[in-house]
Amino acid sequence: MNEWLYIGLFFIVGLIIPFGAIAVAWILGPKKPNPIKQSTYECGIEPVGDGWVQFKAQYYIFALVFLVFDVETVFLFPWAVKLGQLGLFAVIEGIIFIMILMVGLVYTWRKGMLEWA
């Protein structure tokens, strides 16, 4: 518990410091808003439409592949911590685990999903 108290304090301090800096800037800075200054910046041209644009679906596929790999790799950490004290059996387990993971990567690759275009 104790160590998490310190981590919590770090989170609080990590929020206080930038908040303080921004608050000081807010107090010191001028505040003279006008519609032109407030308009969104599109290289000096009048903004067209709202800020939302249609996205490439490819962004989603990369996030998807990332999610699966992320979870799988996190699983490997307890295995890696214990590896020094375990025999070859545990190593083989981990290798099988990674191999199954790589099958997914190869499948995505062969389907052409890792291409950006």
Next chain:
Amino acid sequence: MTGEKIIFLIIAGVTLFSGFMVVTSSNLVHAALWLVAALFGVAMVFALLNAGFIAVVQVVVYIGAIAILFIFAIMLTRREQLDHGVQVNKNWWVGALVAVASFAGLVFLLQSFNGFSKTALAIPSGFDAVNQLGDALTSPAGYVLPFEVASVLLLAALVGAVYLAFNKK
């Protein structure tokens, strides 16, 4: 009222409020960001329960990956401005009733459980949860099979999701 209890109450309040905002906010991106807050609250609950590894994994997996995926999906599926319409279906009050009933029922059932208000023993000194977890996940007497099956499950999810989302007709 000890310090630990006060911390718990603050965390629980934040978590439940964020959870409530997830199911009620009309802007979906806001709902996803409130979900992040709720997940972070749950991570703090894990930290309070001395499960540091689980707390960190919660942040890595849920906030770092699942929340990002949600936001990407919301941005991909928002062609018309859905944000201002009615966000609940016509049976929402049934949902609310079921939710309240389930909460009451769960508390009623749990209250009859004899370990309901027991307190935790101190963690033995030198206890390393990550080490124990490594043992449990790799020893044949432990959870090797779930460990490997989880890998297969995720492989199936990847293959299925890639096929579903990007199979061009």
Next chain:
Amino acid sequence: MIPLSWYLILAAALFSIGLYGVLARRNAVAILLGVELMLNAVNINLVAFWRYGDVAQMAGQVFAIIVFAVAAAEVAVGLALVISVYRRRNTVIAEELDILKW
């Protein structure tokens, strides 16, 4: 020390909020957000029972990790379904996906 009941009640409340979200929201993505809350409530219970039971028995934490994997798989496939439906029907409102009625 905090009694076990506090954690269980927190988990039950979070579960019920998630359940409301699943039952009441129209948008399919929002329904999945509710499911996430429910899965997290389950995880709180699992870890709480690990802590309040025999600490050397890692079953609670192992199950919590398996739930992470299941949640990841659920989100991946669920959102892929939503996107797939959106591409065909141009909607993510669950009520409008009624083509199987006929």
Next chain:
Amino acid sequence: MNFWSDPLKVAADWLTGILVGWGMNAVVAHILLAFLGILMLASILMVLDIFLVWLERKVVARFQDRLGPNRVGPFGLIQPFADIIKLLIKEDTTPDGADRVVYNIAPLLSMMSVLILWAIVPLAPVLLGVDLNSGALFLIAAGAIGTLSIIMAGWASNNKFSVIGAFRQVAVMVSFEIPMLAVLLIPTIFAGSMGMNTIIQKQDIWYFLLSPLGALIFLIAAIAELGRAPFDLAEGESELVAGYNTEYSGMKFGMFYAGELLHAFTFGGFWAILFFGGYRFFGLEKVSPFLSIAIILFKALIGYWIIMWIKYTMMRIRIDQMLAFNWKFLTPIAFVLVMVTALMNALLRDASSWLYITGMILSNIILGWVSLEIARLVSKKERERVEGLKQPALSKAEGVVEAHH
């Protein structure tokens, strides 16, 4: 136990004594002191950050054959302070249609995600912060909060460039998190722990020597995580203005900027901790904690310098090339490296340490060489394919030339 050998404990005991003497609860006094200590560390980091701005500008000037800031104060040392005063008194604009709450939280989270990393940095054997037993994952968890802050900044600005820049940046950051996670397994395997302090304590021989390939992959992934050149496509100026922070001005922009510099320095530090022995340097760390702090800061500065060197030498890579490089090259290598390392570790564990080290280095070199050869072969085929596509047009043009002759 004197101030020279354990300054933190001596100072803390002394201050706790004073506070308890004033009638304060011992636990409250402890927490208050921890809070003040952390506040002090974070403030020192912010001052260091100001210094890093100067350093970066000086170094980039040297790389580009210029002088850099040299007008305000000796060697231009006062220049960053002048910059900060400028940032402080600038008007803070919020664009129309911005989501104000999210817009204002994003820079806070961005800075926080960097500052909390220092919670697990061991500065000296007795100056630990927290020796978290899941330290390696904490690194990734903090990165996750940084990723989130970028999405929030981009989305809340209500600007097309910001949104696209944020999404590109996030796509790259999350992609490169996978090889980073994978190579974090390697020091974990060697040390048998994820705690940063344990990793340093177990590092009798630099892990860089045991796994040079792993260290290299970590560096590449760290640069991508930072969004610095050659992976800085979020701020491809010609296409996306300044990326996700286009609409930010004044101190809020300053937070993103300072956060990036401090992040680079911090990753230099983590590179040193994971692969170059952290605060250890031939037993010098046993002399005094102050010397240990000097050693780790020096190593972190070297790491930071290498990151800068790469930034100002390489050109920006296109997003498709970047993602292809990650998923088709870096990720497979990282996972194969983990498998090879685990296997070699199990096989050579009982062998003599010389055999162990030689085996590890050889396996790394062979793996690196084989993967480079494969990449070369594939790219040669790809080149031939592309040239084959061009061939008809080319031969036609040649035919025209021939006819003229």
